Amino acid sequence: MKKQKVSSAVIRRLPRYYRHLTDLYLAGVVRISSSALGKAMNLTASQIRQDLSCFGEFGQQGYGYNVSSLRDEIAEILAMGQNHTAVILGVGNLGRALAENFHFDRSGFTLTAIFDVDPNVIGKTVSNVLVRPIDELDNYLKENPTSVGVLTVPRAAALDMAERLVQGGVKGIWNFTNVELNISQSDVIVENIHFADSLLALSYMISENET
Amino acid sequence: MKKQKVSSAVIRRLPRYYRHLTDLYLAGVVRISSSALGKAMNLTASQIRQDLSCFGEFGQQGYGYNVSSLRDEIAEILAMGQNHTAVILGVGNLGRALAENFHFDRSGFTLTAIFDVDPNVIGKTVSNVLVRPIDELDNYLKENPTSVGVLTVPRAAALDMAERLVQGGVKGIWNFTNVELNISQSDVIVENIHFADSLLALSYMISENET
DNA sequence: TAGATTGTTAATCGATTAACAATC
DNA sequence: TAGATTGTTAATCGATTAACAATC
Numbered sequence: 001m002k003k004q005k006v007s008s009a010v011i012r013r014l015p016r017y018y019r020h021l022t023d024l025y026l027a028g029v030v031r032i033s034s035s036a037l038g039k040a041m042n043l044t045a046s047q048i049r050q051d052l053s054c055f056g057e058f059g060q061q062g063y064g065y066n067v068s069s070l071r072d073e074i075a076e077i078l079a080m081g082q083n084h085t086a087v088i089l090g091v092g093n094l095g096r097a098l099a100e101n102f103h104f105d106r107s108g109f110t111l112t113a114i115f116d117v118d119p120n121v122i123g124k125t126v127s128n129v130l131v132r133p134i135d136e137l138d139n140y141l142k143e144n145p146t147s148v149g150v151l152t153v154p155r156a157a158a159l160d161m162a163e164r165l166v167q168g169g170v171k172g173i174w175n176f177t178n179v180e181l182n183i184s185q186s187d188v189i190v191e192n193i194h195f196a197d198s199l200l201a202l203s204y205m206i207s208e209n210e211t
Numbered sequence: 212m213k214k215q216k217v218s219s220a221v222i223r224r225l226p227r228y229y230r231h232l233t234d235l236y237l238a239g240v241v242r243i244s245s246s247a248l249g250k251a252m253n254l255t256a257s258q259i260r261q262d263l264s265c266f267g268e269f270g271q272q273g274y275g276y277n278v279s280s281l282r283d284e285i286a287e288i289l290a291m292g293q294n295h296t297a298v299i300l301g302v303g304n305l306g307r308a309l310a311e312n313f314h315f316d317r318s319g320f321t322l323t324a325i326f327d328v329d330p331n332v333i334g335k336t337v338s339n340v341l342v343r344p345i346d347e348l349d350n351y352l353k354e355n356p357t358s359v360g361v362l363t364v365p366r367a368a369a370l371d372m373a374e375r376l377v378q379g380g381v382k383g384i385w386n387f388t389n390v391e392l393n394i395s396q397s398d399v400i401v402e403n404i405h406f407a408d409s410l411l412a413l414s415y416m417i418s419e420n421e422t
Numbered sequence: 423t424a425g426a427t428t429g430t431t432a433a434t435c436g437a438t439t440a441a442c443a444a445t446c
Numbered sequence: 447t448a449g450a451t452t453g454t455t456a457a458t459c460g461a462t463t464a465a466c467a468a469t470c
Contacts, residue, residue, distance in 0.1 A: 009461070011415055015408035019389070033427060045427090046463050053429060061428040062470040078411045079418035093311055097304030098406075107410045147417060148410075171417035174410060178230070187420060191413035193404065195309075197226035199318045199359075199385060200289045202402035204222055206358060206382035207290035209398060220437070244451060256451090257439050264453060272452040273446040 006054050013051055014078055016041065021071035033064035080108030085146045086174070087113040089161050090153035091121055091131055094176060098150060099127040109148065113140060134161075141168025148172045155179055217265050224262055225289055227252065232282040244275035291319030296357045297385070298324040300345070300372050301364035302337055305387055309361060310338040320359065324351060345372075352379025359383045366390055 020041055024032060035045035052058055058073050059065045075081065086109045088095045095114070104111045114131045116122060121131045132140065140146075141164075149165035151158060151173055158179040165173055165188070172189040175181055181190050231252055235243060246256035263269055269284050270276045286292065297320045299306045306325070315322045325342045327333060332342045343351065351357075352375075360376035362369060362384055369390040376384055376399070383400040386392055392401050 006419075007461070011412055012408075014415065015405070015411035018411065019391075019405075019408065023391075035427085044463060046465095047461090049427095049429065050462075057429065059428050060470060061468070062426045064427065077415065079414045080411070082414075082418060084414060084417075093304060093308030097308045100304055102406055104410075107407050108414060109410065148413060171420065172413045174413055180230070180234075189413060189416045189420060191409055191416070193406070193409055194226070194230075195313055195404070196318050197223075197230065198402055198404055199315075199320065200226035200229065200291070201222055202359065202383045202385055202400060203290045203293075203295060203319060204225065204288065205400045205402070206295075207293060208217075209382065209400060218437070246451085255439060257441095258437090260451095260453065261438075268453065270452050271446060272444070273450045275451065 010051050010054055013043075014074060017048075017051075018071065018074045018078060021067055021074065024067045025071055029067050031064050031066055032070075034059070036064070075108070078108070082108065084109045084148065085112045085144070086110070086148045086150055087115065087137075087140070087146050088129075088150045088152060089115050089134070089137070089165070090151070090157070091116045091118075091126055092152065092154075095150070095152035096126060098152065099129060112144065112146065115140075137161075137164055138168060141165070141170070146170050148174055150174045150176070151181075152176045221262050221265055224254075225285060228259075228262075229282065229285045229289060232278055232285065235278045236282055240278050242275050242277055245270070247275070286319070289319070293319065295320045295359065296323045296355070297321070297359045297361055298326065298348075298351070298357050299340075299361045299363060300326050300348070300376070301362070301368070302327045302329075302332055302342055303363065303365075306361070306363035307337060309363065310340060323355065323357065326351075348372075348375055349379060352376070352381065357381050359385055361385045361387070362392075363387045 020037065033045070034048040038045040038048050055077050056073070058070050086104055088099055088111065091099065091114050095116075099111065099114060111127070111129050114126055114129050115134045115137050116131055117134050122133050124131050146168070147170065149170045151161060151165075153161050155177055158177040159181070162173055162175070162181045162183060166183055166186050170188060172191060173181065175190055175192045178194055178196055183190065231248065244256070245259040249256040249259050260270075266288050267284070269281050297315055299310055299322065302310065302325050310322060310325060322338070322340050325337055325340050326345045326348050327342055328345050333344050335342050357379070358381065360381045362372060362376075364372050366388055369388040370392070373384055373386070373392045373394060377394055377397050381399060383402060384392065386401055386403045389405055389407055394401065
């Protein structure tokens with residue numbers, strides 16, 4: 001059943017496909033060819049067909065792809081329908097920004113809990129989710145199996161919190177701290193968002209662009 | 212003078228090198244070999260030497276690399292010493308999180324201004340930076356040439372704001388909105404941080420990991 | 423039907439890894 | 447000096463692109 005491993009390059013493009021298809025869908029576009037999609041996304045038609053062929057056959061000769069159903073297929077591939085759950089650790093500015101502005105549900109996740117150490121926020125709700133004391137994390141995870149822990153704690157707390165998430169049985173950690181989490185011995189997946197790395201790459205590119 | 216174009220894979224690794232070297236430097240490590248660095252970063256020694264060779268010769272046979280000076284060299288390559296400036300557009304939760312918690316200076320940037328539409332925050336300071344009315348953006352950019360615009364506005368405002376940044380002569384846009392900015396006709400560089408893409412990739416990987 | 427477009431195989435291109443002479 | 451490790455060239459591997467028969 002399981003195909004050969006899908007390359008990381010392909011995996012990174014899947015959410016982009018999903019995003020573009022959603023835009024097309026909302027714009028009322030019914031069908032699209034690989035070449036038209038490629039033009040819109042700055043990819044070759046070949047690459048799109050090659051990417052999709054990792055997962056099955058979703059098109060139709062002479063027609064192209066049905067936008068709505070290809071979107072659904074990709075949602076399926078991305079496991080968006082699996083009722084994933086997420087908890088946020090640390091509700092400072094960034095944690096709060098994610099809780100209030102990021103639509104977890106649009107990626108197939110439900111935000112089920114928020115943890116923090118600050119007595120001023122514990123017991124309150126943020127975005128309709130209760131903020132709990134961090135001491136309750138271990139118990140909470142034991143009683144409420146959770147897909148992903150969102151790490152938005154200060155640098156100093158990052159490693160300890162990551163360890164507790166792993167112990168608590170999460171399947172993935174969405175890491176916003178600039179700490180490199182070295183938990184490769186477990187089979188928990190770490191997805192990093194390194195703001196500084198992104199800005200430095202931009203710094204390089206704008207300088208390169210001038211010369 | 213200009214070497215052949217450096218591949219994007221290499222550019223993306225440079226900030227990681229910088230980050231690891233900083234950690235080593237702060238830990239008091241004086242020298243490191245490509246193989247030791249590779250082990251720490253999960254790269255091959257070969258790749259590290261190949262990457263660095265795009266920019267010059269920074270090591271010494273039989274010794275390896277001096278941590279501090281290699282770090283400095285990479286900072287130089289990343290253009291960290293060029294007094295880049297940044298302005299934030301939109302000081303909602305995310306803009307505020309960046310203004311207050313992200314250390315622009317550590318990436319060689321100075322946050323010089325913040326713009327918003329909300330009368331309740333205009334005139335106040337966030338992280339010692341004045342929040343100005345968005346109407347002043349065009350004039351501000353004219354009078355204060357700015358390297359990068361940080362886009363943390365709502366989706367609806369994104370395209371318009373991006374256009375004004377481009378008109379205002381910024382060299383790069385750090386885009387946190389989930390809107391695809393299509394400004395490839397200009398030579399402004401867009402660096403995207405797509406939270407949803409990142410979470411969906413994680414969703415895929417944790418599901419894949421189970422089967 | 424004729425035209426369009428897929429899925430897939432083969433060709434090309436680029437990036438990573440291996441090997442090694444140079445040398446600190 | 448002998449051992450270690452670089453920078454670089456060559457070999458390998460993987461990803462992207464091109465081509466085309468199949469077919470809607």
